[in-house]
Amino acid sequence: MSHCCFRLFLLPVFFLFAAGASATAGDDKPVDRGRYLVTAGNCASCHTAAGGAFMAGGVAFETPFGTLYSTNITPDPTTGIGNWNEDDFRAAMRHGVRPDGEHLYPAFPYTAYTRLTDDDLAAVWAYLREVPPVQSLPPENGLVFPFDQRPLLAAWKLLYLESGPYEPVPTRSAAWNRGAYLVEALGHCSACHSPRNRLGAEQAELRHAGGEYLDRIPGGGFRPWFAPNLTAHPRGLALWRHEDLTAYLATGRNDFLEAFGPMNEVIMNSTRYLNPADIDAMATYLKALPAAGSASVTTEPPGEELLGRGRSLYNLHCGTCHLPSGEGDPEMAPRLNRGSLVVQAENPASLVNVILYGPEIAGADPERQWFKPMEAYRYLLDDAEVAAVATYIRNAWDNAAGTVAPAQVARQR
Incomplete structure (x- = not known):
């Protein structure tokens, strides 16, 4: 029960063209709008294995509870979601439930996707129906007992899942609300940038305050990484200006650094394809997050x-x-x-x-x-x-x- 940002490799470029990431949020056609939303959600990074077919799953997630593999979300009827209907898809995204009634592990971030609006869920569904079907069955999960028992997730959801679409905050600007929707729902940024408890749930009081997770290192293998603090903390985004953040999301580079490691695929497969207004909205929301996390360095100063x-x-x-x-x-x-x-x-x-x-x-x-x-x-x-x-x-x-x-x-x- 962990999050979805666990890979270091980049997808082959043709996957990005297959995703058609040039669509914008305002497109009228549901398929085009869904394509843009899927890009904003960075779905391809989690559901496309290195060297594998687009959206055919099989990406390994190393977690403290064992190994999980992403599922095939192409419309193949035997190994993908070809036999699902829109209600089945909505139940998976909103409540983390498969058509057979089994619970989905929250490595698939339905805890964030539940916040998508009904119209956006319909658009994502329309786009996924147009993805070329691929017959590919991911490996079996390798979770340790008792975390391999899906019925236990019912109790987990009672504790940690708040289902339902995002409700705009009327006292906030349109840009702030759009940024909140992109960051908290589609982008599921807190999945990597928040610490988690022993049951793999995000610690709400430290949301976006930075989090450790397992991901690949150059040459293979998994090691711990730490996603930085995205709040207005002195060691977080208080260090950056608004324009530093927009440059980073749009190009992977600003005056301080260039993207590397696990953020590569977030930039390369998702945020660089978003329209400038959406990138600006994300920065507006993130820069408004109140400081969270330890106020001082907890280790002894070096001699x-x-x-x-x-x-x-x-x-x-x-x-x-x-x-x-x-x-x-x-x-x-x-x-x-x-x-x-x-x-x-x-x-x-x-x-x-x-x-x-x-x-x-x-x-x-x-x-x-x-x-x-x-x-x-x-x-x-x-x-x-x-x-x-x-x-x-x-x-x-x-x-x-x-x-x-x-x-x-x-x-x-």
Whole structure:
């Protein structure tokens, strides 16, 4: 019972063209509007395996409860949803129930999709009926007992599922409400950016305050990643301006960083195809989220010896591109000084992954590419050295994000 953002690879480009992501939200034809909504929901990333057919499922989700595989949502009658009707589809999206009455695992984020309006659900259904059918049966799930017992999800839903379409807030602007709909319903951003309890449910009081989840690293395998805080927290989106966020969602790059890791497919397969008004609305909503999360760094501040060791390693391996000031360079490397949500995050998992394995850059903006890709330091630096340089980066210049321990690096290896 986890969320849907678990992959690092990008879909082949022809999948994106198959999705027809150029449609806009205002298209009158239900199929065209549904195509746009499916793109906004990033459905292809979860339901299209690397090298597999479009929407035919089979993507592995590694969770604390075992392995889940996404389903085939093409209109194939035997292995897909070809025998479903619109009411069946609506029940799955709104209530997480299959036509046979079995409960769906919330790795399929019906906890967010339930907020879609009836008209939008009808449009998504119309589009999915037009996807080429593919006969493909995903592998069996590998969940541990008792989480392999679907009837238990009835109790889970009583505790954590609030079904029903999004209700606009009349005291808020049209842009804010549209952004809330895109972020909370279609985009299901909280699925990755919120911490979860022991039963895999999002912690409501820390919604969008950052969350750890399993996803692929370059070269294969799954490791923990940390999705940054999206609220107005000092180590979250308070660090970015509105235009920094719109640039990131539209192109995968702003003055602070370029998308890498699990965010690649969100940018490449979804947000870069949204119209500017919708991207602006998402930024409007996200920038209005009140601060959530710990107010201070919970780890002990690093000592001078550790910082000195980290500084030496940084100047040797990182300073040429990121500069000794940490300000980066538009052609060489992103900024590491105050402004990087990854550097500032309370959990250093994503920063450590970048150091160990190197970033897989999305490259959504071909006009702006780094002169030299960052190399992986997995075999060049030991755990203590990676911890030292990560600690230095997180505490140098204007940063103040706490110490990274060698044990945290070992966990990421």
